[in-house]
Amino acid sequence: MKKGINGKTKIIGLVGENIKNSLSPYIHNQIIIKYSLNFCYLPFQVKEADLNDAIQGIKALNIKGVNITFPYKEKVIGFLDEVEESARRIGAVNTIVNNKGVLSGYNTDVVGFKKSLQEVGEFTVKGKKAAILGGGGAARAVVYSILEEGIEEVYIFNRTFKRAGKIKQDFSSFFPESSIYIFPLEKESLKDKINKAHLLVNTTSIGMPPQVNNTPLFDEKLFHSNLLVYDLIYHPAKTLFLKQAEEAGAKIINGLPMLVYQGIESFYLWTGLKPEGKEVLEIVRQIV
Ligand code: NAP
Secondary structure, three states, rough: OOOOOOOOOOOEEEOOOOOOOOOHHHHHHHHHHHOOEEEEEEEEEEOHHHHHHHHHHHHOOOOOOOEEEEOOOHHHHHHOOOOOHHHHHHHOOEEEEEEEOOEEEEEOOHHHHHHHHHOOOOOOOOOOOOEEEEEOHHHHHHHHHHHHHOEEEEEEOOHHHHHHHHHHHHHHHHOOOOOEEEEEHHHHHHHHHHOOOOEEOOOOOOOOOOOOOOOOOOOOOHHHEEEEEEOOOOOOOOOOOHHHHHHHEEEEOOOOHHHHHHHHHHHHHHHHOOEEEEEEHHHHOOOO
């Protein structure tokens, strides 16, 4: 963007229902400036009734691609020309690429979580045990990611038990080497499994405003110092869940690295350019 927006500028952006506080426009435009690319990343706030028109508009307006965020990651699949395999298995798309009028869907949350675990958490998944709190769209991407990396056992806890069951049902056959166990989000089952786990991830929205004084883990004594504790929430930067984990001696990560690394992966799909994750994370940390 060194010379500003002009007739050759390529448009990328974000489609969601309520994106006023999203960090993605900042992240992507910072990368664009850093590499002097003739791209511009714009926010597109879209009502559900207009979603199909908005997606078809990507072709009509020759937009290079968009990120898709809450609550459209599942709904958008029906409006695309093709969907990459892992996104299809997960049932959620967070990135669309427009290749000469063909719209392809991807899920870069999977790679985003994997890279952030490796590079920021310095955590190797293979052969380990993980406890996942939540069973929504983000949980599906996280569970898929660690199954791909060879986790030995995954324990999924969700308030709506059926939703956890659906993850097990959908993923088990693709990863026969790993074991998936499902539980309601209740104290007794949590105690035994967290004790065994090396990785504990909060994928629920508990801890986000207005629930900042809440935590998905009912008892802070369940944390232990051999855990890497990951909260997908990045606002606030340190949830009560992470504060209690840190006090118990666990290593902690918030959701910012995953957001940055999934963004980098989307950026690569649109531009063919892959910025260094830690550098981008440093830039973003200056404003949050
Ligand atoms: P979602 O599909 O709506 O799932 C929400 C999850 O939270 C479900 O498991 C839900 O349980 C649980 N939940 C919500 N309120 C609860 C409560 N009061 N008690 C118990 N469980 C509760 O949303 P999502 O897309 O998975 O997103 C979940 C979180 O991940 C959000 O905070 C989002 O911002 C974050 N996220 C972060 C990144 C990142 O890059 N850092 C990426 C994606 C998502 P039920 O199934 O029982 O309703």
